[in-house]
Amino acid sequence: MSSTTVVVGSAVGLHARPATLIAEAVADSGVPVTLALQGGDPVDAGSALMIMTLGAEKGMKVVVSSDDQATLDKIADMVATDLDA
Template sequence: MPSTTVAVGSAVGLHARPATIIAEAVAATGSPVTLAVDGGEPVDAGSALMIMTLGAEKGTAITVDAEDQATLDQIAGLVAADLDA
């Protein structure tokens, strides 16, 4: 399972709006994806609520795990993007 670590790009972290955008993108892929903060348990990235439980602020390192590289690249790109813009 490929993984990568990216910094949260949204100005106020992974709150409701970015979490929903990420969860919807994961659901559209049909593949399981998890997100985790350093030292934390991975959460299902298909759930906006679970993403928000990470408490990730701008710049927080997030490890993204996915079944394939294309999905990994897509979701990691969303985590790193400023989804509040």
């Protein structure tokens, strides 16, 4: 499984709106993706609720992992973008 580390870009962190948008993108891809805080346990990025349990705030580092590089890149870009803008 490939991984990349990105910094959360959303001003509110990975809360309701950003988490929902990311979970929808993962579901649309049909590929498993996990998110984790550095050193933390990974959660299923296909679940907005699981993403919100990370408590990831703006500026925190998040590890994005997936077996599909294109999906990994897309989700990593979403995590790093201010999805509330």
